[in-house]
Amino acid sequence: MAPGMDTRAFRLPLPSDTAVFELDEGPVLAEKQAVLDDERAKPICRRIQVPVNLTEDSWPDTLIGAGFDISKPAIFIVEGLSWYLSEHENAHVLDHLADLAIMASRLGIDMVHHDYLENLAMAPFFELAATRGVYCKFGTNDRGVPCRSWLARRGEPVRRGGETVRSLAPARNLGGRRRACCRG
Numbered sequence: 001m002a003p004g005m006d007t008r009a010f011r012l013p014l015p016s017d018t019a020v021f022e023l024d025e026g027p028v029l030a031e032k033q034a035v036l037d038d039e040r041a042k043p044i045c046r047r048i049q050v051p052v053n054l055t056e057d058s059w060p061d062t063l064i065g066a067g068f069d070i071s072k073p074a075i076f077i078v079e080g081l082s083w084y085l086s087e088h089e090n091a092h093v094l095d096h097l098a099d100l101a102i103m104a105s106r107l108g109i110d111m112v113h114h115d116y117l118e119n120l121a122m123a124p125f126f127e128l129a130a131t132r133g134v135y136c137k138f139g140t141n142d143r144g145v146p147c148r149s150w151l152a153r154r155g156e157p158v159r160r161g162g163e164t165v166r167s168l169a170p171a172r173n174l175g176g177r178r179r180a181c182c183r184g
């Protein structure tokens with residue numbers, strides 16, 4: 001979910017019959033593909049790009065239409081997305097994921113602390129982002145691991161999916177070469 005310039009399908013030792021679906025905005029996926037083509041990069045497994053707007057309700061059908069098999073367990077990674085969506089939009093994304101996930105599926109998600117969004121040291125970054133139409137809207141100050149308690153408070157994905165994925169692959173992506181653009 002919202003992989004931007006991330007390259008998990010190229011850098012993780014995944015079984016070759018794994019299908020990696022990348023759901024992001026069309027222009028971002030196109031920019032990424034241009035970089036990958038320049039590099040002549042070959043994915044380790046099957047990689048399917050799915051241009052979508054994750055704030056719209058149509059993306060689950062688009063994902064299924066692209067070949068996502070709802071009868072099989074999946075790992076859903078929602079990394080670096082939640083702060084660009086409102087709390088309501090985040091909840092909606094998770095509702096859709098809960099519908100797509102069967103038992104043995106896993107969810108990995110990150111969220112920022114709400115105070116971070118109001119930190120004066122971050123203000124220049126957020127102001128610059130806003131000039132580019134990028135707005136950081138959501139963070140949570142829940143105690144403990146914030147996204148765990150936010151998820152637990154919501155109930156559904158944790159209860160239906162069983163548990164969250166703790167260790168995500170360390171970030172190493174193409175962002176240093178070309179900047180991914182983000183829209184809230």
Ligand SMILES: C[S@@+](CC[C@H](N)C(=O)[O-])C[C@H]1O[C@@H](n2cnc3c(N)ncnc32)[C@H](O)[C@@H]1O
Nearest residue numbers: 002003004024025028053054055079080182183
């Ligand atoms: C900060 S990047 C995260 C990239 C990567 N997951 C990572 O953690 O390095 C945020 C990504 O969210 C995507 N995004 C933001 N809002 C979106 C939306 N409404 N629908 C689809 N993708 C969205 C942006 O295009 C961008 O690629």
